[in-house]
Amino acid sequence: MTTLRLAIVGAGPAGIYAADILLKAERAFNVSIDLFEQLPAPYGLVRYGVAPDHPRIKGVITALRDVLDRGDIRIFGNVEFGRDITLADLKKHYHAVVFATGAIKDADLAIPGIDADGSYGAADFVSWFDGHPDVPRTWPLEAESVAVIGNGNVALDISRMLAKHADDLLPTEIPANVYEGLKASPVTDVHVFGRRGPAQVKFTPLELRELGELNDVDMVVYDEDFDYDAASLDAIANNKQVKVIDRILQQWRTRPSANNAGGEASRRLHLHFWAAPVEVKTDDEGKVSALVYERTRPDGEGGVVRTGEMREVPIQSIYRAVGYFGSPLADVPFDERHGVIPNHEGQVLRADSNERVPGVYATGWIKRGPVGLIGHTKSDAMETVRHIINDQGSWWQPVDPSEAAIPALLAERGVRWTDLEGWHRLDQHEMSLGEPEGRARVKVVPRDEMVSISRAE
Template sequence: MTRNKLRLAIIGAGPAGIYAADILLKSERHFDVSIDLFDHLPAPYGLVRYGVAPDHPRIKGIITALREVLDRGDIRIFGNVRFGEDLTLDDLKRHYNAVIFATGAVRDASLNIPGIDLEGSYGAADFVSWYDGHPDYPREWPLEAQSVAVIGNGNVALDVSRILAKHPEDLLPTEIPANVYEGLQRSPVTDVHVFGRRGPTSVKFTPLELRELGELRDVDMIVHDEDFDYDDAARAAVAGNKQVLVIDKVLQQWRQREVGSASRRLHLHFFAKPVEVVGDEHGQVAAFRWERTAPDGEGGVVGTGEIREIPVQALYRAVGYYGSPLPGIPFDKRLGVIPNHEGQVLIRDKESGKSRQMYGVYCTGWIKRGPVGLIGHTKSDAMETIKHVINDLGNWWRPESPSEESVVELLESRGIRWTDLDGWHRLDEHEQALGAAEERARIKVVPRDEMVSISRGEV
């Protein structure tokens, strides 16, 4: 290794990984930088491509900014490369001075109530991956329920609810995959019930997301007057927070709407603490049971002991995301993150029980801080991590084979069908051409093998 160049690997080509690369390249430093970005998917952009609902093109506009970073040509991409399988930590140590993990959080957080594992009970993240055309998920999804419960009061809960309640033909202008459109067409759903443990002034979704629900064609918005008997804390939240004020205004408008003419209904239930998913004799979801809560006077809620139940045939939990452990990297099972200090990965000494820095290993994004915060947080996260990467120069790894060619040779020797930036451009153009044929912006290619073949110019 020479002290005047940093060979850096970043695992994860979503916003967190791309921002980290961009920030490092633009940082004041006294050494050159060469960055390789690896992702297990053949295409970049992570949850922006596979975690944002297809009818949210404005959010996908983030891709434009990410594309500008990648298209500069000073960051190499290796797609379709799985860390821990195709490329190990020992491999990285042989070829790089350091690694940043930006692998995000893509699994559903658990909801520990009886019946949560019944047939017909799903994690929202899995459903999102299905309707976003993630290549590693089944092409079919069971949409057989007339009445559905969605647990959660964040934006993911609203996305899931909107996709379930929306008439599928209204999704056709988007990049929704053909198999998803066909699946939603067969759905017999008439009622979607959204449950939140706290009141209307404590929700986690954004005003824009909420407004969009009320704009769905032929869908009635149902709210309940009993949920709007605000206490002093709720009134103070409305008066003191502009976002809460706007959310309250939207909900109050819905209270005045005439309902009953639409073919589908979207119900919002507040002050509802999940108690049990009730099954039938076949082990299938049959009802959702919850405890009515009440304000505690301090912005929280307490249980009232009143138990309610509503018949449903499917249930989706949207109570948060959870990170996945990585081979050879410390992992906090309770929080679902890599243990770290400002992005410096920490490893616990088994004998002393104390934590120390795992030199050369860093993290950023949701795998660092947990699945909270928006794009702005991701940028500040990356800045914090990159500061330590630069300052830790004396503790970088000293790779045996740091040349840029050596990594390509390694992947080729293992028969890895990796994809690069030119390959992403090929896939991007192919998907846009598929969409243009149907007067749509894009139609995603879903099967992994097909994505890889198109990217590598094999078809």
């Protein structure tokens, strides 16, 4: 029986789900799958994109671990596509490749001053507090007043991490350098800005409710933002999620801290709706000094129109959380406008002609853009896998599809790759670091240290 040798680039949920679905699918051939991951550890944004105080979401790792631990998928960590292994290499040793590289860059926010000193992307900050090995170990937490632009879950994640007291993060897997950085933060006020109203936000009720439960942090909302139009009232009446969000916000309006009236906490988290960012002002040294925003109002159909009313909030740093954006891959078609690999249901297309690229597939955020929750990745992978199975006639014809070829190639190039056994070793090491402190784990941050522990060097 024919054996499909499949390479999957990216060992986050998208890549692991695709491997699992293909192995369980009805097909007339055997399957041998190799996962390639540029980081020494698997799980992608579940490990490096979810705030450490969200263990419920990180529970997804248990399901992903179960898939890898079956032993029918090989993993090559610490291998960078385009440098350590190329598309030409994959064509020599596999019948097809699936790219599941996600979207890890910040989308742009095109307003004057956004590149000033003190302006940051949410993705970079998330990578720092999640202990990503490829970002600096320190973060400039020097501002007393901070702005966060965006009304999605990522905006709430970073707002919560900025406002939360560092000691309240100690039970989590937060790395020591992150704890020390947050502990020294002088922040007193975090302002979150969204261009639409409370009934049009993109975050989930769970994320919102958690903000109101923070220790020694007052929630500040403003009565002027709750003059609902018919479209908003309709959304509240007919959408359960919007109804819960409205109930939470209405409860906050009754607190002493509402409208900045003065609560008792040492920190405040302000939610500003109907606020479209216009400009980031700077001081004489080029550092962030204020955010100028324009008040918007509902257009009656769930959208907004500008009012011309400008307001200014003094701040010393600003974070944009307006979405993620995909990154191009060597020798792979890329849509620069949308930040995705051009494709039809996961079948990669040439950027200039929309012709199929045989043997090349995509799944996850690099396929459809950074929208949807982790669960959406499964249906995404099913669609891509269906085409891989049906496209057998157009698979690549590799020169050497043997499983021994890849370890030999990486060894010849001096790549210090990590495997599943190595991940187990690192996993156990991190858990042992957390055990004396009653924590689930303490992440190892430096890449060299992660690799050395994984390889038992």
